[in-house]
Amino acid sequence: MAYEGVPGLVETVQAHGETTLVVDAARVVEACTHLRDEEGFTFLSDLSPADYLGWGARGVAGYIGTRGGRDLHAPGSQGLARVPDPKPKRFAVNYHLLRIGDEPVRLRVKTWLDDGEEIDSVVPVWPTADWFEREAWDMFGIVFRGHPNLRRILMDDDWEGHPLRKDYPIGGEPVRFSGEE
């Protein structure tokens, strides 16, 4: 493979015509610096985390049952006989890189984190990561070590919780109406 020299590379995955490099979270800055300087990925297109809490346990249409067993009475429990592949840890942080030039290539760098684990900031590699990492902190509570300004960005400064986590409840915000005592 072309990306064998990337520090901390765990595996290379090809799916849906996209290349994903799974990288050891402890060496992500090293790997990103290598990709930027040696492979020419000067452009960080996106940084998108995902929370995999409850992955594969959801009773959804398209499965025969769930990981916990088959429940014929659950809505939509018939369909594809497949349970999604388990994930190694709770959070994935995906860096979508782009090589700008004559032979443009997109690449996804993926790291896995457990709740409470920290990851090094890639702001020194790509300054554009600043707001992306603030958003990731705000929405998922992922701490980026060495970030110059890790504050909430989309939610209020005094907001509690991280809304895009899977265990964050939806529809629970009390609203006061005029005329209310």
Added chain:
Amino acid sequence: MSALERTTRIYEGSRIPRPIPTVLQVDPEEHNLDDILTVNFGPNHPSTHGVLRLVVDLDGEHIAGLSAVVGYLHTGFEKTMEQKTWWKCVTYPERIDYVAYQYNELVFVLAVEKLLALETPRKATWMRMCMGELNRIHSHLIWLGTSALELGAISMFWYAFRERDLIVDLSEMVGGTRMHTRYFQIGGLAEDVPRGFYEEARKFCKQMVKGIDGYEAILDQNEIWLKRTRGVGLLSADDAIALGQSGPVLRASGVNWDLRKNMPYLAYDEVDFDVPVYPHGDVYDRYKVHMDEMRQSVRIIAQCVDRLEEMEGEPWIADDRKVVLPPRHELHTSMESLIHHFKIVTEGFPVPEGEVYTVVESPRGEMGCYVVSDGGPKPWRVKFRAPSFVALEAAATCMTGAAVADMIAIVGSLDGVMGEVDR
């Protein structure tokens, strides 16, 4: 000195990375800290294009420090979409960037189609390009009208909205609503191209070319416009790439990069158009890029209409009843169609497990959509890469040493749509 003479200086090398590139801090060596006045610009100000707050440290009339506060329009689209079936989700992306709605819809639909490995008919591809380019002109016209309005060219607003109205008329013709049409569906289009659309689109192209000539006649020779925009809000090519800029902001900094040309999607490799690039990286060059892009979009629309006319009678949506709603008239006669309709609307359809990242060139730049599916009828995670979110990051770099009055020109030129910034 004549305003027509270029006085722009171009950066030599990059000033990045600095300690916090997206926050401009007051330099105590250059400014007397006792003279610094901190002012809130926004969140409610007509020229912030929504609700954006800029905390500005002023030394006299010049900007010494700046940090942008966003999030006032955060509505949790990404969280909401995790609760909806794929079919229902299509409605949401349009509301994220409410000016370039077709592109948000397109990028999400392309992502789902990529996961499903669904082939779309060529008529849908060409119509998507046609509607997309109309939407690009729509977005640029709103940008042009409001930015010029803020710099004092009030009549510009009315001229821009005159042509913009023709575009929403065309939207109404195809989708029934003037904005947020939900015309792109997973698998193709909601309806066939309506009768008379091609003539109206051609009429619009003719009118639009005249319109652009008119806008340039108003602004290009206008001393005030030139003084306000030239040499203001500088961003070098290196800084632009380091800050992840894309679209007109990047092309106005001299980087020849357009996803439609460099990494073609839909059928952009089959149409003929040019990518405007300007070297100075100031507000004026961003304006020129927008103007030239509108001309190129008119060219693309004309080619799309020509091609679409040859496809009369061809299907506009994929023939896959597990994913695509059956034609309405079949519901009265066909049991299977009724079942399919019911299943798709109530339960949704499963999308194979996986993750994709699709990208389109929206009017503001690289619009990305990262989608994770666990194989069920609802997305596990949806994330939009919003180009104007990234564009606002560059505000601090662009505004180094600028005057307060220039701040309005600069924020306008970055073309932030706060709905998209805050999502």
